[in-house]
Amino acid sequence: xxxxxxxxxVSIIVSVFFTIHSVQTIVRTRQRYYEEYLKxxxxxxxxx
Amino acid sequence: xxxxxxxxxxVILGLIPxxxxxxxxxxxxxxxxxxxxxxxxxxxxxxxITNISxxxxxxxxxxxxxxxxxxxxxxxxxLLGIVYAxxxxxxxxxxxxxxxxxxxxxxxxxxxxxxxSYSVLDRSVKSGGFS
Numbered sequence: 001x002x003x004x005x006x007x008x009x010v011s012i013i014v015s016v017f018f019t020i021h022s023v024q025t026i027v028r029t030r031q032r033y034y035e036e037y038l039k040x041x042x043x044x045x046x047x048x
Numbered sequence: 049x050x051x052x053x054x055x056x057x058x059v060i061l062g063l064i065p066x067x068x069x070x071x072x073x074x075x076x077x078x079x080x081x082x083x084x085x086x087x088x089x090x091x092x093x094x095x096x097i098t099n100i101s102x103x104x105x106x107x108x109x110x111x112x113x114x115x116x117x118x119x120x121x122x123x124x125x126x127l128l129g130i131v132y133a134x135x136x137x138x139x140x141x142x143x144x145x146x147x148x149x150x151x152x153x154x155x156x157x158x159x160x161x162x163x164x165s166y167s168v169l170d171r172s173v174k175s176g177g178f179s
Contacts, residue, residue: 002144014160021167
């Protein structure tokens with residue numbers, strides 16, 4: 001295996017791993033933000 | 049740093065070498081490459097260094113997350129630097145390295161770095177902001 005192929009394979013593996021991590025971070029952030037929004041909405045609701 | 053500031057100050061400014069190369073390649077009568085691995089890698093390095101600076105300035109998030117993202121940004125900067133050095137070798141010794149493979153590796157790494165930078169900024173902005 002030539003050096004450039006090793007670089008390519010390592011880059012692909014690292015990129016896939018960190019992209020999955022980034023997507024997880026974005027999804028968790030959205031979930032947390034939505035939960036906080038619901039909590040704030042519940043607090044602000046005035047009972048009739 | 050807001051998302052607009054990140055986009056204007058980091059993404060647009062980081063893409064200037066790439067955009068200017070595209071413009072020159074489109075206007076020139078000579079055979080100039082449209083995309084260069086060096087321009088892409090410098091954009092990726094700029095993103096990861098901005099990331100490190102952003103993570104340092106975040107105040108209200110947990111320290112474990114900060115350490116993890118800091119480590120990933122350092123890894124990205126190191127990898128991009130290594131691929132940049134190899135791309136320089138590939139220019140001087142084209143028989144030893146395939147410049148096509150180096151270009152593909154730099155595109156993939158830079159895209160992953162962009163996603164990572166966006167995810168860090170997204171969480172920083174939404175969970176308390178900066179100090």
